[in-house]
Amino acid sequence: MxxxxxxxxxxxxxxxxxxxxxxxxxxxxxxxxxxxxxxxxxxxxxxxxxxxxxxxxxxxxxxxxxxxxxxxxxxxxxIVRTFQQTRAFLGLTVRENLRISSVHAPDTMHIDELVEACGLGDVLDRTARDLPYATLRHLGIALALSLRxxxxxxxxxxxxxxxxxxxxxxxxxxxxxxxxxxxxxxxxxxxxxxxxxxxxxxxxxxxxxxxxxxxxxxxxxxxxxxxxxxxxxxxxx
The missing domain is CATH 3.40.50.300 (P-loop containing nucleotide triphosphate hydrolases)
Known part of the structure; x- marks a missing residue:
C-alpha cells in the first residue's frame, strides 16, 4: 500500500x-x-x-x-523532514534541544529512547554548537524522530x-x-x-x-x- x-x-x-x-x-x-x-x-x-x-x-x-x-x-x-544543514538550537545543550522538541511531539517520546537510538548519551550536556559534525547530524535526526x-x-x-x-x-x-x-x-x-x-x-x-x-x-x-x-x-x- x-x-x-x-x-x-x-x-x-x-x-x-x-x-x-x-x-x-x-x-x-x-x-x-x-x-x-x-x-x-x-x-x-x-x-x-x-x-x-x-x-x-x-x-x-x-x-x-x-x-x-x-x-x-x-x-x-x-510527515517530518531533516535538512542538509542541521536545524537545532545551537546555544542549547543536546538535552535541552531534545526536551523542546519532545514537548511538541504528538505523544511524548522519552528522551532516553532518542539518546540511545542516535548515540547521543555522551554529549547530552554539551551545547549543540560544540558537537562534532557527525554528532550534530545525528542530533538533527533525533529532533525529527522526536515528532513520531x-x-x-x-x-x-x-x-x-x-x-x-x-x-x-x-x-x-x-x-x-x-x-x-x-x-x-x-x-x-x-x-x-x-x-x-x-x-x-x-x-x-x-x-x-x-x-x-x-x-x-x-x-x-x-x-x-x-x-x-x-x-x-x-x-x-
Missing amino acids: SLLQIRNIEARFGGVVALGGVTLDVPQGLVYGLIGPNGAGKTTLINMVSGLIAPTSGDIVFDGAHGPWPIAQAVRRG PRLLLLDEPAVGLTPGEVDRLGELVRRWNAAGITILLVEHNVRFLMDVSDHVAVLDRGRVLFEGSPEACQRESRVIDVYLGRRSGHAED
Missing part, C-alpha cells in the same frame, strides 16, 4: 521548470531512495511533500489526505561524513525503518543509498528517469550514462 502518492507534480519558478510532471508512489514501510544529478529536483520534491513550498500543479496524497499543506500541518499528519514521524524525509544525511560514520548512519536508518517508519531518502552518496534502500527512483532535469529496485537501477544504462557513470570515480558515489 502506498503511504505517499505524488501525481504529475510540477514546480515552476519563473521560467525555470524544477519538476516537470513527476509521479511516484512511496509504499508504506520501505526505505525509498531518491537520487539524481545536481539540479534534478530532488530537494524541491521533498520541500513540497514537507509543506515548505506548494506545487505549481499536480497532487500530493498522504495516507488518503490530499495536499498541499503547510509544514506544521504536515508534521501533525506524520510516519514518513521521515532525510535530505542528504550522509553529506560530510566519513566512511565509518556513513556505515553507522546506515545501521540507524535500518533500525528506524524496522521500527515502522517509512523513509524517503535523498542522497548523493549512491553506494550508501543503494545499500539501505528497498526501492529507488532517479530524477533527471525534473523528470523521473528510472524507478525500481536498487539492483535494477545499477544495471540501467540510462542511469549509468546520466548519473552513475558520470561519477563512478568519486569515493562518495
Whole structure:
C-alpha cells in the first residue's frame, strides 16, 4: 500500500521548470531512495511533500489526505523532514534541544529512547554548537524522530561524513525503518543509498528517469550514462 502518492507534480519558478510532471508512489514501510544529478529536483520534491513550498500543479496524497499543506500541518499528519544543514538550537545543550522538541511531539517520546537510538548519551550536556559534525547530524535526526514521524524525509544525511560514520548512519536508518517508519531518502552518496534502500527512483532535469529496485537501477544504462557513470570515480558515489 502506498503511504505517499505524488501525481504529475510540477514546480515552476519563473521560467525555470524544477519538476516537470513527476509521479511516484512511496509504499508504506520501505526505505525509498531518491537520487539524481545536481539540479534534478530532488530537494524541491521533498520541500513540497514537507509543506515548505506548494506545487505549481499536480497532487500530493498522504495516507488518503490530499495536499498541499503547510509544514506544521504536515508534521501533525506524520510527515517530518531533516535538512542538509542541521536545524537545532545551537546555544542549547543536546538535552535541552531534545526536551523542546519532545514537548511538541504528538505523544511524548522519552528522551532516553532518542539518546540511545542516535548515540547521543555522551554529549547530552554539551551545547549543540560544540558537537562534532557527525554528532550534530545525528542530533538533527533525533529532533525529527522526536515528532513520531510516519514518513521521515532525510535530505542528504550522509553529506560530510566519513566512511565509518556513513556505515553507522546506515545501521540507524535500518533500525528506524524496522521500527515502522517509512523513509524517503535523498542522497548523493549512491553506494550508501543503494545499500539501505528497498526501492529507488532517479530524477533527471525534473523528470523521473528510472524507478525500481536498487539492483535494477545499477544495471540501467540510462542511469549509468546520466548519473552513475558520470561519477563512478568519486569515493562518495
